[in-house]
Amino acid sequence: MAILVRNLFIFFIFTILLGIGYGSWQLEHKLRTVTYSEFRYCLANHDLKAITFIGNRVVAQHADGDKYETTVPNAEKLISQLQEKNIQINFKKDRSELIFKTIALIYVILLVLTVIISLSKKKRLEEEDNKFATEKLILPDSGTSLVTFDDVAGIPEALEELQEIVNFLKNPSQYSQIGAVSPKGVLLQGPPGTGKTLLARAVAGEANVPFYNFSGSDFVEMFVGVGASRVRDIFKEAKTRAPCIVFIDEIDAVGGRRAGGATASGQDERSQTLNALLVEMDGFSSSDTIVVLAATNRPDILDPALRRPGRFDRQVNILPPDLKGREKILEIHGAKVSLSPGLDMNKIAHMVPGFTGAELANLVNEAALMAARDGKNKIDYEDFEHARDRILMGVERKGMIISEDDRRALAFHEAGHAIIAKSLPEADPIHKITIIPRGRALGQTQQLSVTDRSSYSYNYLKSRITILMGGRAAEEIAFQQRTTGAQGDLVQATEIATNMICKWGMSDVIGPQAMAIDDSGFLGANVQRLEMSDKTSESIDSEIKKLLDASYDEAVTILKQKFYLLKQLATILLDVETLDEEEFEIILACHFTEKIAAGIQATHQCRECPAADTCIHSKLKK
Numbered sequence: 156m157a158i159l160v161r162n163l164f165i166f167f168i169f170t171i172l173l174g175i176g177y178g179s180w181q182l183e184h185k186l187r188t189v190t191y192s193e194f195r196y197c198l199a200n201h202d203l204k205a206i207t208f209i210g211n212r213v214v215a216q217h218a219d220g221d222k223y224e225t226t227v228p229n230a231e232k233l234i235s236q237l238q239e240k241n242i243q244i245n246f247k248k249d250r251s252e253l254i255f256k257t258i259a260l261i262y263v264i265l266l267v268l269t270v271i272i273s274l275s276k277k278k279r280l281e282e283e284d285n286k287f288a289t290e291k292l293i294l295p296d297s298g299t300s301l302v303t304f305d306d307v308a309g310i311p312e313a314l315e316e317l318q319e320i321v322n323f324l325k326n327p328s329q330y331s332q333i334g335a336v337s338p339k340g341v342l343l344q345g346p347p348g349t350g351k352t353l354l355a356r357a358v359a360g361e362a363n364v365p366f367y368n369f370s371g372s373d374f375v376e377m378f379v380g381v382g383a384s385r386v387r388d389i390f391k392e393a394k395t396r397a398p399c400i401v402f403i404d405e406i407d408a409v410g411g412r413r414a415g416g417a418t419a420s421g422q423d424e425r426s427q428t429l430n431a432l433l434v435e436m437d438g439f440s441s442s443d444t445i446v447v448l449a450a451t452n453r454p455d456i457l458d459p460a461l462r463r464p465g466r467f468d469r470q471v472n473i474l475p476p477d478l479k480g481r482e483k484i485l486e487i488h489g490a491k492v493s494l495s496p497g498l499d500m501n502k503i504a505h506m507v508p509g510f511t512g513a514e515l516a517n518l519v520n521e522a523a524l525m526a527a528r529d530g531k532n533k534i535d536y537e538d539f540e541h542a543r544d545r546i547l548m549g550v551e552r553k554g555m556i557i558s559e560d561d562r563r564a565l566a567f568h569e570a571g572h573a574i575i576a577k578s579l580p581e582a583d584p585i586h587k588i589t590i591i592p593r594g595r596a597l598g599q600t601q602q603l604s605v606t607d608r609s610s611y612s613y614n615y616l617k618s619r620i621t622i623l624m625g626g627r628a629a630e631e632i633a634f635q636q637r638t639t640g641a642q643g644d645l646v647q648a649t650e651i652a653t654n655m656i657c658k659w660g661m662s663d664v665i666g667p668q669a670m671a672i673d674d675s676g677f678l679g680a681n682v683q684r685l686e687m688s689d690k691t692s693e694s695i696d697s698e699i700k701k702l703l704d705a706s707y708d709e710a711v712t713i714l715k716q717k718f719y720l721l722k723q724l725a726t727i728l729l730d731v732e733t734l735d736e737e738e739f740e741i742i743l744a745c746h747f748t749e750k751i752a753a754g755i756q757a758t759h760q761c762r763e764c765p766a767a768d769t770c771i772h773s774k775l776k777k
């Protein structure tokens with residue numbers, strides 16, 4: 156009905172506007188009307204030029220151009236008088252009635268058309284809505300479309316929580332017998348790609364019940380009321396198939412916090428849809444075995460009404476998997492492709508800290524693509540390594556032309572990062588050093604942590620800043636110049652330092668206070684300072700600067716001490732372009748690192764190295 160009312164409203168507004176327009180035109184152009192007595196007086200006393208008869212009205216025109224009209228009771232008598240006075244007489248057909256009737260007819264036709272179009276649109280939308288619910292339905296016997304808990308790994312706590320939902324759907328009477336109220340809604344919250352959709356499908360698969368798969372954006376339509384009516388239709392349809400699961404992905408598209416008193420139509424539509432959803436969820440009886448699962452990666456913006464008991468009163472947090480979880484997920488996805496025998500998934504899981512389930516699935520696929528491209532019939536470790544670099548850093552830009560000077564600066568820059576990382580005990584081990592440009596980065600020094608970290612110590616964070624400073628420090632020591640290559644490092648270092656001072660209370664001067672709000676993400680997150688006095692703000696700035704300066708000085712000191720090693724490493728990098736962990740260790744071992752650290756300048760060159768058998772050059776040149 157909403158569409159009809161809206162269209163009729165628009166139609167009548169349009170009519171009123173047209174009426175006002177016509178009225179004002181008439182005011183300007185309509186002839187003055189005089190009484191018949193006035194007309195007779197003018198006829199007798201003034202100089203009339205012409206008279207035009209239009210039906211029973213006459214329009215009189217004076218010699219000076221003045222015009223007016225009147226209605227005459229007896230035209231014949233008037234005509235003879237006019238003839239006597241020798242006034243020009245004209246006759247015109249009176250079309251006003253015809254015009255009026257035509258306009259009225261058009262108006263009625265338009266009105267009828269508006270009603271017909273609106274009703275047919277409403278019917279079409281209703282039909283679409285009915286189809287909408289059934290189109291998104293996956294039935295348990297549809298084979299491949301449903302997954303089970305065996306296809307989900309790395310989130311054991313979430314599986315445990317949802318096991319209860321599975322039990323309820325499988326055996327509702329067990330719950331109703333003892334009067335337990337059924338769980339109605341579960342909100343799955345976590346970053347994108349962590350497996351929320353997969354988990355919802357797995358619940359349906361485990362319980363062997365129908366699964367309705369919607370997305371929040373399915374309900375956001377141009378017309379107000381469509382989303383709400385879809386919600387009602389879905390639940391009507393779902394009740395016929397209970398026990399079943401209704402899954403709403405990205406519920407934040409409709410379930411965002413409602414702004415009080417907002418009237419914009421988008422906002423209206425969203426809040427109507429949300430209201431309809433809440434009403435439907437409140438309306439389930441314990442005999443309706445429907446469980447609503449919803450997923451979001453923005454739980455902070457959800458309307459609090461959604462979390463009320465009886466609605467989405469259970470929240471399951473889903474986080475990126477830990478090392479063991481990553482290994483299991485890799486095994487699940489690895490089973491679908493052809494892997495080299497004995498490939499250690501634990502080693503691969505080590506390479507990709509922080510990867511979500513979706514990223515791991517993508518990693519396996521990328522590795523398979525790499526292997527296929529190289530004509531291999533099994534995927535090996537190298538393919539995974541290449542796939543990971545491609546995902547993290549983009550495609551290698553081997554064809555990129557870099558001047559020899561820039562390459563030298565780049566080699567020193569990366570060598571600087573690596574040597575600092577090796578010199579600080581808290582730092583993660585080096586995994587790879589490369590000066591081959593990839594994506595937007597010209598070079599990269601990768602470190603991989605041995606274990607997944609859930610919290611970071613002051614020393615670890617400080618060492619990260621020092622490592623970041625190592626690139627700029629190496630360039631300055633070697634060439635006494637500063638390049639733009641350190642831009643990314645400086646941004647990251649400043650963000651970590653700001654977080655340390657403002658968010659994690661790691662400065663003695665500022666003390667254990669939170670001076671900034673915790674934005675999403677961890678290292679590299681946007682830090683937003685809270686309101687504070689100018690004095691506090693100044694001390695924060697000075698503490699951040701102190702930390703950054705101290706880290707830079709430390710980097711310079713280490714690299715000055717190990718300048719010979721820095722030069723060697725940069726020279727080898729210029730030659731071989733990429734070094735892995737083992738190769739880096741060989742360089743450190745065969746180039747008298749301890750002596751260098753002690754400040755003794757080694758004099759021999761790499762190629763004359765006495766440990767030539769294990770020397771990186773001989774190893775790499777094999």
Ligand code: ADP
Pocket residue numbers: 306307308309310346347348349350351352353354450484487511512513514516
């Ligand atoms: P989300 O809904 O959280 O954005 P999805 O469930 O859509 O993430 O995940 C996308 C794909 O990533 C899944 O289809 C699956 O292949 C893979 N995936 C994600 N998490 C896992 C997991 N925990 N176990 C196995 N595969 C996963």
